Amino acid sequence: MKTKQELKEMVCAAIDARRDEIIAFADAVAAEPELGFKETKTAAKFTALLEGLGRTPRTHIAHTGVVDAYPGARSDLRVAIMGELDAILVADHPDADPLTGAVHACGHNAQLASVAAIAYALHDTDLMQHLGGDIVLMGVPAEEYVEITYRNKLREEGKLWFLSGKQEFIRLGEFDDIDISVMQHSAPAADGYKAGASSVCNGFTVKLINYKGKGAHAGAAPYDGVNALNAAMLGLMAVHAQRETFRDEDRIRVHPIITKGGDIVNIVPADVRLETYVRGSNTEAIMGASEKVNRAFRSGGDAVGAACEIIELPGYLPVVQCDALNDLMVEELHTLVGDQVMKICPGFGGGSSDQGDVSQLMPSIQSFFAGVEGGLHTRDFCMKDKELTMITAAKAMLCLVIELLYDDAATGKRIKADFKPVFTKEEYLRKWGRLE
Ligand SMILES: [Zn+2]
Ligand SMILES: [Zn+2]
Structure with missing residues (x-):
C-alpha cells in the first residue's frame, strides 16, 4: 500500500511524462473551436483520446457530453472532474474560426486538456487501486450561455430543457451518483496570484x-x-x-x-x-x-x-463555496506553485458559471490558474503559461482527489456529511428550472 504522498508524487510524475501529448491535445482543440451544444469535433477528440487509452466512455450526453467512470478499490464516494468543451464567440480574435467567430478565449481547451492529463495518469499508474472511491471524468458541453435564441429553439423543440451543459447533466441524472465535483479554469495573470482555490461567481x-x-x-x-x-x-x-x-x-x-x-x-x-x-x-x-x-x-x-x-x-446560480474543499486545495497549491496562492481569488467575481448550479447541490470547487494574458472573452486573450493552466492544474486536481479518496475516502465522506445543499435535485429542477 502506497502512502498518500507516494501516490501524489507518482501521479505528478505521470502527468509530467505526458506533457507534450497534453499540450498537443489542447492545441488541437483550440484549432477547431466550437460553440456550445455544437462541440462535435471537440467531443470526438476527447473520446478518441480516452479510447486510445483503452477506455469506452459514454458519449452524446446532452448532445455532445462525454463521461468516463474509473472505479476505485472501493466505491464509497464518487468525485467528478470536469472539463468544458465549448469555445466563446470573439470574431475579431486572431485565432477565431473565420466562419463561426468561435475561439477558445475562455481557456476551456486548457481545462479539457487538464482532464485529459488525468486520464493519462489513471492509465499510466495504479492509482485507482489505492482509492476508496471512484473518479468520473466529464467533458461537459456549453458552459458559455450564448446563442440564446438558437438554444431556446432547441428547448421549444424538446431537445433541451436548460440552456447549458452542466444544467442538462443535472437534469439527465449525470450528477445523481456524484458526491463531490472538481474543476479548474484559467485566469488572467494580472491579478497578482498564480493560483486560487476558488472564486466568487455571480448568478x-x-x-x-x-x-x-x-x-x-x-x-x-x-x-x-x-x-x-x-x-x-x-x-x-x-x-x-x-x-x-x-x-x-x-x-x-x-x-x-x-x-x-x-x-x-x-x-x-x-x-x-x-x-x-x-x-x-x-x-x-x-x-x-x-x-x-x-x-x-x-x-x-x-x-x-x-x-x-x-x-x-x-441562467446560472451563484457559486456556493465549500470551505473545507477550498482549504484542502490551498494546501495542494502551496506545494505546487509556492506562495502566490489565494483561497478566494477576486478576478472572476462578476462572471458566472453553471458550476454555480452544481455547487448548490453538492460540495464543489473550481480553482483558478493565472496563465492568461489579455482578458477572458476578448480579442487580446492569449494562453501564455500552458504549464500552469494544464499541467500544474491537472496535478492540483488529482492530488486534491487523492486527499478526498485515500483511506477509504474518509476526508471526502466527512466533507460530504458536513455540506448542506441548498437544493435537492428535485427542488432545483422545480424552482430554478421553472423560475418559481
Ligand atoms: Zn467564459
Ligand atoms: Zn470559461
Whole structure:
C-alpha cells in the first residue's frame, strides 16, 4: 500500500511524462473551436483520446457530453472532474474560426486538456487501486450561455430543457451518483496570484425581449405605424434608470443587447428583439432586479403602444463555496506553485458559471490558474503559461482527489456529511428550472 504522498508524487510524475501529448491535445482543440451544444469535433477528440487509452466512455450526453467512470478499490464516494468543451464567440480574435467567430478565449481547451492529463495518469499508474472511491471524468458541453435564441429553439423543440451543459447533466441524472465535483479554469495573470482555490461567481437570469409594433411606410405614412425600435430604446433607458437602486453588495449587472433592430430602413420597425442577463451575487437580489428590469422594458412598449413580450429563462446560480474543499486545495497549491496562492481569488467575481448550479447541490470547487494574458472573452486573450493552466492544474486536481479518496475516502465522506445543499435535485429542477 502506497502512502498518500507516494501516490501524489507518482501521479505528478505521470502527468509530467505526458506533457507534450497534453499540450498537443489542447492545441488541437483550440484549432477547431466550437460553440456550445455544437462541440462535435471537440467531443470526438476527447473520446478518441480516452479510447486510445483503452477506455469506452459514454458519449452524446446532452448532445455532445462525454463521461468516463474509473472505479476505485472501493466505491464509497464518487468525485467528478470536469472539463468544458465549448469555445466563446470573439470574431475579431486572431485565432477565431473565420466562419463561426468561435475561439477558445475562455481557456476551456486548457481545462479539457487538464482532464485529459488525468486520464493519462489513471492509465499510466495504479492509482485507482489505492482509492476508496471512484473518479468520473466529464467533458461537459456549453458552459458559455450564448446563442440564446438558437438554444431556446432547441428547448421549444424538446431537445433541451436548460440552456447549458452542466444544467442538462443535472437534469439527465449525470450528477445523481456524484458526491463531490472538481474543476479548474484559467485566469488572467494580472491579478497578482498564480493560483486560487476558488472564486466568487455571480448568478443570473436571462430574458428574451420582443417588441411588436406595426409596420408602415417610413417616409409616406410613419403615423400609421407603431415603432418597436422606439419602444426598445425607451425600454433600455428605463432599465438604466433602475441602476441607482442596485446595492453594491448585490453586484447587480444588467447588460442588454439588441439582436434585431428592424427589417429594412424604409419600413417602420415592427419586430425588435433584445437579450439580457440580470446578474447578481444572490438569488433574492437577482429576482428583485429582474422584476425592475421587466417593468422597465414593458414601460417602453406602453409609451408607444407596442406589445412587449418577455421570455424568462433560468441562467446560472451563484457559486456556493465549500470551505473545507477550498482549504484542502490551498494546501495542494502551496506545494505546487509556492506562495502566490489565494483561497478566494477576486478576478472572476462578476462572471458566472453553471458550476454555480452544481455547487448548490453538492460540495464543489473550481480553482483558478493565472496563465492568461489579455482578458477572458476578448480579442487580446492569449494562453501564455500552458504549464500552469494544464499541467500544474491537472496535478492540483488529482492530488486534491487523492486527499478526498485515500483511506477509504474518509476526508471526502466527512466533507460530504458536513455540506448542506441548498437544493435537492428535485427542488432545483422545480424552482430554478421553472423560475418559481
Ligand atoms: Zn467564459
Ligand atoms: Zn470559461
